[in-house]
Amino acid sequence: MRRLVSETEVRPRQLVLPMFVKEGLAQPAEIGSMPGVLQHTRDSLRKAAVEAVQAGVGGIMLFGVPAERDAVGSGATDPDGILNAALADLRSELGDSTVLMSDCCLDEFTDHGHCGVLAADGTVDNDATLEVYGEMAVAQARAGAHVVGPSGMMDGQIAFIRNALDQAGLHDTGVLAYSAKYASAFYGPFRDAVESQLAGDRKTYQQDPANGREAIREVQLDLAEGADMVMVKPALLYLDVLRSVAEISDVPVAAYQISGEYAMIEAAAANGWIDRERSILESLTSIRRAGADIVLTYWAVEAARWLDR
Ligand code: PBG
DSSP states (O other): OHHHHOOOOOOGGGEEEEEEEETTOSSOEEOTTSTTOEEEOHHHHHHHHHHHHHHTOSEEEEEEEOSOOBTTOGGGTOTTSHHHHHHHHHHHHHTTSSEEEEEEOSTTTBSSOOSSOBOTTSSBOHHHHHHHHHHHHHHHHHHTOSEEEEOSOOTTHHHHHHHHHHHTTOTTOEEEEEEEEBOOGGGHHHHHHTTOOOOSOOTTTSBOTTOSHHHHHHHHHHHHHTOSEEEEESSGGGHHHHHHHHHHOSSOEEEEEOHHHHHHHHHHHHTTSSOHHHHHHHHHHHHHHHTOSEEEETTHHHHHHHHHO
16 A cells, blocks of 8 residues: 555666766775765776666766866866766766766865865955856866766856857757755765865855755756756755755756765664664655655665665
8 A cells, every 4th residue: 555655756767876086096995984985996987887877877976086186176177187087988888878977166176175266365256267167067078978067056157157068069968057055064074085175164155054045046047047957955954945946946856965964874874773774765765755856875876776676
């Protein structure tokens, strides 16, 4: 009876696996605060991506960890930079068997760790950053990304990137807008994963956790600017925001179950305090029930296997 009347389903095709690739790495490396998640070498990334596709995931979101960083994040726009090189590897390995997405943001590539370039006074320069995002999006699309994911929360980034892609003839590349991204404490483990250099915080560009209405405004702007999909991030602490975004969006809505959400469940399960598999599946079901069409989750492969049996 429960099976017959269940309202919400989670299917492997709705899950997107975020993956990390690190330049110059000899062996895949464990991320201490994200047990079970790896920084990949270019080689181990290919193999793990093939396994993810075999498990049926709908997409992969790739993040790069460069060996060297500078003030303007040069590695991000360099076609030989780690993220672009690894995107090319994956596209040639996977073709169109899954949706290949790339993080279109500077924080992994800058020596100050901010998502954009800085003005002389040390604040993030929104409009100068847009120029770099445009170049970065084109480099990622040329490398093989089907979809670029601007996660830097700069104003006007979706229109700017859409225009840069179109100018370069990359009309078929999609844009997944991280529209409502909150300045969250729960990104902590991710910052280990990408070896973030950030000293301060991102409060001048990411949203205040206190604000729900602001998320709707951010989504409406991104829709008007040409977003093909919009995202709410984090997921579990923002299910109310997700629900209201799902109600107004006329494009698919994604939610990112972030590193801190992953770490909390893994830690509690490792202590025997909660049942790991049930907790993971319950969390994914909740995110879907709140209105997400797509869920980015570090458990994508494992969950896809459970859901398929
Ligand atoms: C920024 C970015 C972040 C995450 C994805 N993209 C971190 C941040 O804003 O500091 C976090 C993802 C996670 O915590 O799993 N490019």
